[in-house]
């Protein structure tokens with residue numbers, strides 16, 4: 071790498087011969103025996119504020135019965151009651167009825183009994199449901215990013231630093247925040263977290279379709295235009311966060327309005343990214359006018375004939391291989407064997423010519439690109455959808471060509487030399503984002519951020 075970019079050794083020779091001597095800036099590093107250099111990793115679908123909220127909440131994800139859930143909440147409510155400076159409410163995350171022996175969520179009466187005078191806010195593992203005590207009107211709303219007292223914000227910002235370090239330790243240099251409610255303020259809040267990862271973000275349709283919204287092209291050429299689009303575009307320009315797409319959320323807009331939202335996204339100059347976990351959602355996306363540049367998030371269930379239609383649309387699929395391994399018990403319980411064959415496809419999509427990228431959907435499952443690679447190569451549910459390690463790596467690595475930012479990782483072992491399942495356990499020794507070392511021993515590895523880099 072040179073000036074934070076990937077260079078090709080042959081062109082270095084040519085540049086040196088031309089009298090422009092780049093060799094002065096080149097540092098040679100010796101790799102530990104057995105280790106390899108790869109392009110660094112991207113997590114293509116995450117919810118950063120939800121992940122931070124989950125990480126700073128009571129964790130219910132390991133509970134296996136309602137009694138366990140209610141015990142955890144009772145203990146947390148007791149602690150909140152004794153804490154004079156606390157917000158007075160308990161936030162919990164990670165409940166999923168499929169994990170509980172009773173196969174149901176607690177009732178409001180049960181939550182009220184556990185919380186007593188302390189309001190409880192309990193978030194479902196999927197992020198798509200919240201159950202609360204009857205006293206919850208007293209609890210602060212939202213995840214705290216607009217907390218006027220700033221107390222909750224400080225907690226989130228500190229957690230963001232830890233999350234960012236962990237991601238760098240997993241080799242992740244880039245994230246796409248796919249939260250459908252994102253608007254200009256949220257982009258600014260995301261930037262303010264100061265993650266070391268490069269960010270892209272989706273925005274909600276409301277952020278780009280206010281009554282006086284102008285097209286994206288107009289917003290760029292006329293930055294003073296007073297419009298919602300101008301708002302997200304100037305937030306994107308100010309923060310350096312690229313807008314990936316408009317997130318289309320059928321559970322929110324209704325299946326019958328998916329086509330309309332896709333059309334409005336395109337009309338405003340944005341790609342569309344449609345959340346499609348079940349067959350009906352995918353069908354609405356396919357009937358809604360998807361085109362190249364658009365994305366389907368999850369494609370959780372995909373009929374054989376939908377594979378061909380996805381390929382014809384030119385849209386990319388962003389899937390979650392570790393859902394299939396970490397949540398296998400849920401799918402085995404909820405889906406017929408026929409449906410299990412349609413679950414989180416990879417092989418058949420690639421064979422049909424669909425571009426596929428991997429992601430965690432954190433906080434739904436923890437981030438971990440190498441775990442995703444191992445899961446895609448060794449999954450037991452839908453084994454016909456397995457891909458080899460090389461193919462799986464291509465779905466997590468940041469595409470790297472000469473001239474691109476030097477986003478690189480050093481892995482402790484060669485993923486082609488170990489058992490496929492063992493790829494998940496390979497350590498990441500060093501991670502560079504655009505030449506800047508963001509993980510690894512700074513005495514061992516060089517750090518050469520490009521001239522004019524952020525820091």
Ligand SMILES: [Zn+2]
Nearest residue numbers: 115117248431
């Ligand atoms: Zn998601």
